[in-house]
Amino acid sequence: MLLDWILANKEILKIFYGLLICFICALIVIKTDRLFKISDYQGLRYFRNSFFFYGVAFFTRFILGAIPTIKENSICFINVYFLFEFFMIVAGLFLLYSFIWKFIEKEKNHHSFFNVVATVFYVVAFLIASLNFLLNTSIFMYLSQVILFLLMGLISYKNFKAGSDSYRFLKYYFIVIVLGLIAWILNASLEYFLEWNKIVQIGVYGLTGLFFVFFIYVITKITGGRND
Amino acid sequence: MTKKREKLEIIRDILLAARENNPIKPTRLLYSSNLSPQMFKEYIRLLLEKKFLEEILVKGRKFFSLTIKGRNFLEEYGIIEEFVNNFGL
Numbered sequence: 135m136l137l138d139w140i141l142a143n144k145e146i147l148k149i150f151y152g153l154l155i156c157f158i159c160a161l162i163v164i165k166t167d168r169l170f171k172i173s174d175y176q177g178l179r180y181f182r183n184s185f186f187f188y189g190v191a192f193f194t195r196f197i198l199g200a201i202p203t204i205k206e207n208s209i210c211f212i213n214v215y216f217l218f219e220f221f222m223i224v225a226g227l228f229l230l231y232s233f234i235w236k237f238i239e240k241e242k243n244h245h246s247f248f249n250v251v252a253t254v255f256y257v258v259a260f261l262i263a264s265l266n267f268l269l270n271t272s273i274f275m276y277l278s279q280v281i282l283f284l285l286m287g288l289i290s291y292k293n294f295k296a297g298s299d300s301y302r303f304l305k306y307y308f309i310v311i312v313l314g315l316i317a318w319i320l321n322a323s324l325e326y327f328l329e330w331n332k333i334v335q336i337g338v339y340g341l342t343g344l345f346f347v348f349f350i351y352v353i354t355k356i357t358g359g360r361n362d
Numbered sequence: 363m364t365k366k367r368e369k370l371e372i373i374r375d376i377l378l379a380a381r382e383n384n385p386i387k388p389t390r391l392l393y394s395s396n397l398s399p400q401m402f403k404e405y406i407r408l409l410l411e412k413k414f415l416e417e418i419l420v421k422g423r424k425f426f427s428l429t430i431k432g433r434n435f436l437e438e439y440g441i442i443e444e445f446v447n448n449f450g451l
Binding site for chain 2: 180
């Protein structure tokens with residue numbers, strides 16, 4: 135019954151879903167940016183950038199992609215799906231970098247969107263999205279996300295083991311990264327093994343939504359729902 | 363993670379000392395910070411660069427004064443520390 139209703143209204147539901155994720159990402163960006171401006175702490179900056187690109191990716195895929203003339207057209211080979219993949223990969227790279235920047239950066243970067251590391255992210259994301267386009271596949275995007283989430287899972291597990299007594303959300307961060315990893319594995323499986331099974335597809339949307347809801351929940355808890 | 367947490371804590375401690383005795387002499391701030399002179403120099407450079415502290419002259423002698431940005435940092439320190447450590451940033 136519910137499944138039938140969801141399937142019958144899936145196009146409009148996708149737009150609402152996209153809007154919801156964009157709204158959550160915008161809130162995360164605003165709240166994190168405020169703390170970054172106060173503290174000048176670089177990790178906050180990369181975390182903020184990650185959700186900026188997640189928001190742009192979902193806006194491109196679910197809002198712009200809902201407009202038929204945009205969905206069906208491309209400039210050279212750059213279309214909605216290419217851009218979605220590009221922004222998702224950049225977002226994932228920034229999220230991973232928010233964990234490890236402190237072991238890499240010796241000097242402060244004056245611009246977090248335009249520096250050597252960010253340029254490497256853009257180039258890598260462009261190459262992966264282009265490879266997918268040329269070979270008419272999404273496998274490289276899935277592969278990159280699975281690797282990124284595996285690495286983030288390992289780091290967040292290490293953080294959880296080191297600091298779970300003092301910081302209660304570290305455990306949930308690890309869990310949510312594992313959920314993200316499962317979502318990406320399911321996403322890849324949908325294309326290659328599960329023949330776009332509708333129930334699994336809805337499950338992937340649910341897991342992805344949960345991923346973003348977790349972040350905004352924790353941030354709101356920490357900042358005390360402060361108005362920005 | 364530990365290294366950066368300590369760094370945030372050191373910044374907080376220096377700014378707290380500056381707030382308690384605003385403006386404060388460099389030598390007094392050095393003693394309050396419990397840092398080596400070399401480390402103290404690095405942190406002061408950082409805090410001046412971030413505009414958390416500013417150098418002022420009082421009767422021709424150098425003092426450090428806490429800025430509004432520095433005050434805001436102290437007020438929000440708990441939130442920033444929670445955020446940074448809960449997300450492993």
